[in-house]
Amino acid sequence: MKNLSLIINGVLAVAVAILFYQVHSLKTSGVTVQELDTPINDSNKNKISINEVGPTNLADAKMAFLNVDSINSKYLLITDYSKKMKGQVQSLEGQIESMTGTFQTEYEAYQQSAQAGVAPQSEMLKMEENLKRKQDEIKNKQLQLQNLQYDQQDKIVELNKKLQEVVDKYNNGKFDYVFSYSETVPILVFKNRKLDISNDIINILNEEYKKSKVKSK
Numbered sequence: 001m002k003n004l005s006l007i008i009n010g011v012l013a014v015a016v017a018i019l020f021y022q023v024h025s026l027k028t029s030g031v032t033v034q035e036l037d038t039p040i041n042d043s044n045k046n047k048i049s050i051n052e053v054g055p056t057n058l059a060d061a062k063m064a065f066l067n068v069d070s071i072n073s074k075y076l077l078i079t080d081y082s083k084k085m086k087g088q089v090q091s092l093e094g095q096i097e098s099m100t101g102t103f104q105t106e107y108e109a110y111q112q113s114a115q116a117g118v119a120p121q122s123e124m125l126k127m128e129e130n131l132k133r134k135q136d137e138i139k140n141k142q143l144q145l146q147n148l149q150y151d152q153q154d155k156i157v158e159l160n161k162k163l164q165e166v167v168d169k170y171n172n173g174k175f176d177y178v179f180s181y182s183e184t185v186p187i188l189v190f191k192n193r194k195l196d197i198s199n200d201i202i203n204i205l206n207e208e209y210k211k212s213k214v215k216s217k
């Protein structure tokens with residue numbers, strides 16, 4: 001449980017992948033964005049493909065790039081989701097820690113009673129049932145914590161599709177190639193800042209997210 005990893009991988013246009021929520025321990029504090037080399041599979045059924053256009057001479061190609069660090073820090077959906085997940089993880093972690101401590105204390109008391117051999121059999125059975133119930137409750141909390149990972153996998157697919165959709169609509173023939181860029185994974189050794197479409201994409205994402213929040217109220 002010390003390595004709960006919440007990752008969102010977004011395939012944007014050409015070999016672009018975003019890692020949305022990576023937690024190195026249960027006590028996480030934010031979102032990290034990195035880049036992968038391969039597209040992500042949607043539940044091993046529908047591979048998320050990269051939209052392509054016909055062959056283009058490289059010298060004539062129109063290119064742009066997307067700064068995934070900017071998306072990580074400015075996309076409101078990611079910010080809100082990160083806070084939500086952090087709160088849920090910390091809450092479950094605290095409950096598990098408290099319940100485990102109580103279980104350990106009562107288990108030690110049970111062992112001492114068993115070794116002393118002075119407690120009635122009925123009392124020992126009651127202690128055993130109580131320990132079993134507490135153990136089941138701890139396992140249930142652990143299962144809830146594990147289920148958060150499945151929820152995050154659903155969010156991965158959702159954001160993959162959303163990012164691809166927004167970039168496709170925004171591009172609409174403007175560029176032949178859209179690359180990703182990150183300070184942590186700098187696959188571009190040179191970039192012209194005029195070709196950075198990050199803010200445009202972030203603005204679109206945030207506007208659509210704000211509208212969706214209004215509709216859901």
